[in-house]
Amino acid sequence: MTTDDEARPNVARMYxxxxxxxxxxxxxxxxxxxxxxxxxxxxxxVRFNRGFLRQAVxxxxxxxxxxxxxxxxxxxxxxNTHHLALGRQPPIKVVYVDHDPAxxxxxxxxxxxxxxxxxxxxxxxxxDDVFAHPVVRELLDLREPLALxxxxxxxxxxxxxxPGGLVTQYRERCAVGSYFAVSHLSDELADPQTAVxxxxxxxxxxxxxxxxxxRDRAAVEALLKGLTPVAPGLVTMPSWRPDADLRFGPSxxxxxxxxxxxARLE
Ligand SMILES: C[S@@+](CC[C@H](N)C(=O)[O-])C[C@H]1O[C@@H](n2cnc3c(N)ncnc32)[C@H](O)[C@@H]1O
Numbered sequence: 124m125t126t127d128d129e130a131r132p133n134v135a136r137m138y139x140x141x142x143x144x145x146x147x148x149x150x151x152x153x154x155x156x157x158x159x160x161x162x163x164x165x166x167x168x169v170r171f172n173r174g175f176l177r178q179a180v181x182x183x184x185x186x187x188x189x190x191x192x193x194x195x196x197x198x199x200x201x202x203n204t205h206h207l208a209l210g211r212q213p214p215i216k217v218v219y220v221d222h223d224p225a226x227x228x229x230x231x232x233x234x235x236x237x238x239x240x241x242x243x244x245x246x247x248x249x250x251d252d253v254f255a256h257p258v259v260r261e262l263l264d265l266r267e268p269l270a271l272x273x274x275x276x277x278x279x280x281x282x283x284x285x286p287g288g289l290v291t292q293y294r295e296r297c298a299v300g301s302y303f304a305v306s307h308l309s310d311e312l313a314d315p316q317t318a319v320x321x322x323x324x325x326x327x328x329x330x331x332x333x334x335x336x337x338r339d340r341a342a343v344e345a346l347l348k349g350l351t352p353v354a355p356g357l358v359t360m361p362s363w364r365p366d367a368d369l370r371f372g373p374s375x376x377x378x379x380x381x382x383x384x385x386a387r388l389e
Pocket of ligand 1: 138
């Protein structure tokens with residue numbers, strides 16, 4: 124870990140903090156607290172997102188998917204993809220991808236002793252680089268269906284970078300029967316006061332942890348060209364196949380601040 128890592132808040136480690144993980148630094152906790160002040164409910168939103176991940180991975184496992192490519196994964200902590208299928212048979216293969224070297228260094232250490240689960244440092248906006256990575260080539264078999272997770276990733280990809288074209292590039296590399304899971308922040312359903320708070324949160328990320336691009340329902344749907352959403356379709360984050368075991372407490376303003384969807388490549 125470099126001095127720069129300790130001086131700058133880092134989105135993967137802030138996420139880890141909100142989810143109760145242990146891979147975060149004082150600078151991350153301080154910035155996360157500032158964000159929570161700006162947008163009360165941010166931590167809940169992060170938990171909704173991880174709840175969706177849990178539901179989506181379980182669903183895809185039940186559909187027979189055994190290999191997972193998790194793009195913009197953050198740290199492999201706090202019930203991330205590989206934990207959800209641990210102990211289930213047959214075993215799964217997971218490649219976590221993040222562009223943040225500090226997160227990847229920490230992730231590699233955590234996964235050292237875990238079979239068939241790896242983390243690589245790559246820019247998910249460059250599918251050719253991701254698929255050419257030796258770990259991806261060795262662990263994943265692209266002739267077989269896989270799960271491609273883009274949870275909380277496309278919010279970091281601006282329209283000028285063509286996020287829909289990016290999803291298409293991944294789709295074209297995947298076998299029929301693959302599933303895509305996407306979650307995305309949105310201010311579309313926020314009440315006016317919460318919408319103002321969301322934009323203040325986006326401002327607080329700019330220049331520290333990254334530029335966020337909020338999208339409405341139509342814009343998120345447009346990213347999924349060529350994919351068929353499975354029931355219940357594109358819904359607010361906590362509404363995607365809610366699990367009675369996953370208790371989030373009373374409803375909050377965070378309930379409607381993001382969309383989730385799982386879609387199949389037919
Ligand atoms: C909001 S967190 C989401 C973590 C996890 N996917 C989840 O849903 O709980 C977004 C992660 O995406 C990573 N990220 C952002 N842009 C990326 C890019 N172009 N390539 C790879 N990772 C990226 C960030 O470093 C961060 O760890």
